[in-house]
Amino acid sequence: MTASSRARSFDTAADQYAAGRPSYPPALFDFIAQFMSRPLAGARVADIGAGTGIATALLRERGADVIGVEPGGAMAAQFRTLLPDVPILRGDGNALPLADTSHDLITYAQSWQWTDTARSVPEVLRVLLPGGALAIWWNTTAFDVPWIRGQHERIARRCGVKSSPRALPDDSDAIRLAGLSGLRVARRQVRWSRMVTLDTHLANISSHSSFLVLPEDDKRAFLSEERGQLREMFPDETLEETYVVDLLMATRP
Incomplete structure (x- = not known):
C-alpha cells in the first residue's frame, strides 16, 4: 500500500476522524507562542492538512x-x-494555495509525513513572512503505558506495520532533508491524557491510515476482538488515553 493511498484513505472516514481523534494540550500552543516571541492572537496562521479542524479550532x-x-x-x-x-482551501502541503510572504505561522498537525519535503519546505519558506515560523507536530504513542503498548503492537501485527511510536525525525532532520541549513530550530515533547468512552477510543484507532486501508472484514473482526479485551480491562467502558505530543519548530530567515 503506497503512502499516497494511505493519505487518501482519511477521506473515507471523516466522520470517525471527527468523532474519535484526540485534541492537543494548551502547553503545546504556549510553546509555539514562546518560540515565535509573540502571542498567537492576531497572527496570520495557515493550518495545512487541517482535516476536520481539530488544530484549527484551537488556534482560533x-x-x-x-x-x-x-x-x-x-x-x-x-x-x-x-x-x-x-x-478552508483545497490543497496540500506540496503546493500551498497561499500568497508569497503572507503568513506568520504555518502548522502541520499530524500531516507533515504526507508531504515531499523537497517540495513542502520551499513552499513553507515561500509563504512565511520574514521571521515567521513552521510548526510540525504529532500525538505519539505513550509506550510506557502497558495497555497502550499492547494495543499498539496488536494493531501493528494486524496492519503489517512496524510497532513503534510515531515521532518526528531527530531534531531538525525534517528540515535538513530539503538541503536547508541555518534555521533556528527547537523541539519539545509534551505529555498529556484524556478520558474517553470505549466507543470514542475505538473510533479513534479505526481512523488511522494503516487501519483504514485494511479489508472491511479484517477491520470489523479486529474491532470486535479489541472491544472484548478492553471491556475486561475497563469494565465501566471509560479509559485514559495517554499521548506525548512531539513538536518541531523552525523559523524562516
Whole structure:
C-alpha cells in the first residue's frame, strides 16, 4: 500500500476522524507562542492538512487569524460543518494555495509525513513572512503505558506495520532533508491524557491510515476482538488515553 493511498484513505472516514481523534494540550500552543516571541492572537496562521479542524479550532481559540488547507473533500466538508466561520482551501502541503510572504505561522498537525519535503519546505519558506515560523507536530504513542503498548503492537501485527511510536525525525532532520541549513530550530515533547468512552477510543484507532486501508472484514473482526479485551480491562467502558505530543519548530530567515 503506497503512502499516497494511505493519505487518501482519511477521506473515507471523516466522520470517525471527527468523532474519535484526540485534541492537543494548551502547553503545546504556549510553546509555539514562546518560540515565535509573540502571542498567537492576531497572527496570520495557515493550518495545512487541517482535516476536520481539530488544530484549527484551537488556534482560533487563541485568537489567531487562521485558515485551513485540506486536500480531502469529505474532510473539508466536516471542517466546514464544525468551523463554519473559518475559511478552508483545497490543497496540500506540496503546493500551498497561499500568497508569497503572507503568513506568520504555518502548522502541520499530524500531516507533515504526507508531504515531499523537497517540495513542502520551499513552499513553507515561500509563504512565511520574514521571521515567521513552521510548526510540525504529532500525538505519539505513550509506550510506557502497558495497555497502550499492547494495543499498539496488536494493531501493528494486524496492519503489517512496524510497532513503534510515531515521532518526528531527530531534531531538525525534517528540515535538513530539503538541503536547508541555518534555521533556528527547537523541539519539545509534551505529555498529556484524556478520558474517553470505549466507543470514542475505538473510533479513534479505526481512523488511522494503516487501519483504514485494511479489508472491511479484517477491520470489523479486529474491532470486535479489541472491544472484548478492553471491556475486561475497563469494565465501566471509560479509559485514559495517554499521548506525548512531539513538536518541531523552525523559523524562516
